[in-house]
Every structure is written in structure tokens, then in C-alpha cells.
Amino acid sequence: MQQRTKIFKQHIDTDLGQMIVISDEKKLFLLEFADKKNLNEEILTLENEFNCKVEEKITKISKKIDKEIKLYFKGELKEFETPFLMRGTKFQKLVWSELLKIPYGKTISYKELATRIGNDKASRAVANANAKNKIVVLIPCHRIINTNKGLGGYSCGIEKKQKLLALENQKNK
Missing domain, CATH: 1.10.10.10 (Winged helix-like DNA-binding domain superfamily/Winged helix DNA-binding domain)
Structure with missing residues (x-):
């Protein structure tokens, strides 16, 4: 279990539907389409990993990935710069x-x-x-x-x- 921290959720609109961003002020932890099966389970796993509840809030990171995703869908961005944390084996x-x-x-x-x-x-x-x-x-x-x-x-x-x-x-x- 990670040290207790605050993590935040934001919804962003894309050409393929709404996405969910979960981040803190420094890194992106999750970027998924909102209609994905088992998304709520993924969010619960994050809450357990970080020992906190996900709160609704716009962060520097969620603003950055929102901007980058919009540019990506316009074909104007080919490489992302948003910092992220890979969570897995x-x-x-x-x-x-x-x-x-x-x-x-x-x-x-x-x-x-x-x-x-x-x-x-x-x-x-x-x-x-x-x-x-x-x-x-x-x-x-x-x-x-x-x-x-x-x-x-x-x-x-x-x-x-x-x-x-x-x-x-x-x-x-």
C-alpha cells in the first residue's frame, strides 16, 4: 500500500467518448474510457493502493492530459508529455x-x-x-x-x- 495521498478524478470529452482521468498534482495514474467494463473496480483498486477515496477535482495533470488528448484527436500531437505512473507487475x-x-x-x-x-x-x-x-x-x-x-x-x-x-x-x- 502506498503512502496516503490524495488522488483526484476528472472527466474529459474526446472524439471517442468521455474518458476518466485519475491523478494527483504530479502524475497520471489512470486514463480510461468512461464506458469501460470494470472501471469502477479499477477505481476501487486505486483507492486501496493509495489508502484514500478518489475526489472530483481538476489538477495540473488532468488539465495537461486533457489538452494533450484534444491535440492528439486533432492529429496535432504524436507524443505525450504528461508524467504517469505505471502500476502493474x-x-x-x-x-x-x-x-x-x-x-x-x-x-x-x-x-x-x-x-x-x-x-x-x-x-x-x-x-x-x-x-x-x-x-x-x-x-x-x-x-x-x-x-x-x-x-x-x-x-x-x-x-x-x-x-x-x-x-x-x-x-x-
């Missing part, structure tokens, strides 16, 4: 760190991602780590596809994944 953090190296507008397969982290047989584990990503869009798990070029899964829904990839492909030309 050592393996999940390894996968998410590798995701951050995939350029805007590019995709790789689950198998390629597994190879990049040093275990080409870990495609399924990589997919599971992607599904546990709590900072969507910023940590670009949507850029991972099947080896056969199929979309694979996406914790926020395949339709959102399609739209994120289409946005990046259109704006990357």
Missing part, C-alpha cells in the same frame, strides 16, 4: 515500456512485441498485459495487432481500436 511494466517505443501511426504484432521483450513465445502473456494497461492512448496498446494483421483485442472495444488506428494512419501521412 514487473512483466506488465516491461510490456508497457516497449509499447511506448512504437511510433505514432505504426503497428506491430503481439508476437513482435513478445520478441522485443526477449520472449517470442509470450504472445498471449503480452496480450494479457495489454489488457491490464490503465493508461490507454498514452501507453499505446491499441498499436498491437495479430500476426495476420487482424485487430486482435482491445480492452476498450474493437471499435475504439479501429478508430484510434485510423486516426493515426490518416494523420501520419
Whole structure:
């Protein structure tokens, strides 16, 4: 359990629907689409980790990610600068760190991602780590596809994944 701190929630509007931002004044802890299944469980987990209740409040970090997300959806931002905290297992953090190296507008397969982290047989584990990503869009798990070029899964829904990839492909030309 982390040292007791205050964490705050803000709703932001995007082209793909409302998102939830949870942060303190220094780092982003969660960025998810508001319609995601199990979102309330994720928020409860955060409250337990930080030993506090999430309060509604706009923070410097929530303002920053709101601005960056809006620029991203306009195609004017390709790399985020909002500081964030990866919360997960050592393996999940390894996968998410590798995701951050995939350029805007590019995709790789689950198998390629597994190879990049040093275990080409870990495609399924990589997919599971992607599904546990709590900072969507910023940590670009949507850029991972099947080896056969199929979309694979996406914790926020395949339709959102399609739209994120289409946005990046259109704006990357």
C-alpha cells in the first residue's frame, strides 16, 4: 500500500467518448474510457493502493492530459508529455515500456512485441498485459495487432481500436 495521498478524478470529452482521468498534482495514474467494463473496480483498486477515496477535482495533470488528448484527436500531437505512473507487475511494466517505443501511426504484432521483450513465445502473456494497461492512448496498446494483421483485442472495444488506428494512419501521412 502506498503512502496516503490524495488522488483526484476528472472527466474529459474526446472524439471517442468521455474518458476518466485519475491523478494527483504530479502524475497520471489512470486514463480510461468512461464506458469501460470494470472501471469502477479499477477505481476501487486505486483507492486501496493509495489508502484514500478518489475526489472530483481538476489538477495540473488532468488539465495537461486533457489538452494533450484534444491535440492528439486533432492529429496535432504524436507524443505525450504528461508524467504517469505505471502500476502493474514487473512483466506488465516491461510490456508497457516497449509499447511506448512504437511510433505514432505504426503497428506491430503481439508476437513482435513478445520478441522485443526477449520472449517470442509470450504472445498471449503480452496480450494479457495489454489488457491490464490503465493508461490507454498514452501507453499505446491499441498499436498491437495479430500476426495476420487482424485487430486482435482491445480492452476498450474493437471499435475504439479501429478508430484510434485510423486516426493515426490518416494523420501520419
